[in-house]
Amino acid sequence: MAGTLSIVGVGPGDPELITLRAARLIGSASVVAYFCREKHPSQARTIAQAHIGPDTEELRLVYPFTTEVSVGDPAYHQNMTAFYDQSAQRLAAALASGRNVTLLCEGDPFLYGSAMYVFDRLHKQWNTQVVPGIMAMNGCWSQAQAPMTHGDDVLCVLPATLPEAKLASWLERADAAVIMKIGRNMPHVRQAISQSGRMDDALYVERGTQGGQVITPLAEREGAAPYFSLVLLPGRKRVR
Ligand SMILES: C[S@@+](CC[C@H](N)C(=O)[O-])C[C@H]1O[C@@H](n2cnc3c(N)ncnc32)[C@H](O)[C@@H]1O
Incomplete structure (x- = not known):
């Protein structure tokens, strides 16, 4: 049995502004995934920290760059497309092994969230649920x-x-x-x-x-x- 992908909004920053459903899905996940910059903590992970169990596997999806390359540069789209393809593959591999994966997203996942790009790549093939978050x-x-x-x-x-x-x-x-x-x-x-x-x-x-x-x-x-x-x-x- 393949696992379920839960894309959860964790709110704008105050850890008390996380929904009960998001907290439950973070606590029960085999794998918790999040986007982050190299050598930087993920804001979404920091917000969700209290709910991540000690035995939960963590999957860091590290951006190749953030503001260093401008959106107008063709290299931006090329690199980011490859990055989201690769991130989707890593999440799919965990799902294929039967593990439930919770992907954390700061604020709400569907408002300017990186999670949307992996949602686009995965939701037709894998059982997926999206949990809204309080937006910034x-x-x-x-x-x-x-x-x-x-x-x-x-x-x-x-x-x-x-x-x-x-x-x-x-x-x-x-x-x-x-x-x-x-x-x-x-x-x-x-x-x-x-x-x-x-x-x-x-x-x-x-x-x-x-x-x-x-x-x-x-x-x-x-x-x-x-x-x-x-x-x-x-x-x-x-x-x-
Ligand atoms: C990529 S968007 C993500 C939006 C998020 N998904 C949401 O639902 O609010 C990031 C932008 O959200 C805003 N933002 C996020 N958290 C914030 C906070 N705690 N205070 C002020 N602005 C914030 C900033 O404008 C930031 O540049």
């Missing part, structure tokens, strides 16, 4: 005490990797917005927010729900931003 954005807006959408507000989720003009154009149209993947994109995110006239409303959240959390108006934040940061633009706040 709702962890962050709860911590910031920022109600986001009221009435018929439209929420727009934007990757900061978009060019400045596209970001500004979406921001002009959306009532509420979340900008993710800030990191080195901070300068043009700032420009796009200013250009759309929304700097006064923008909130910056770094490491939301985690130790070292920072929440501040974006206008008061200077300098670079780490990878685990996002910007919230709450909706129009219509009074009912």
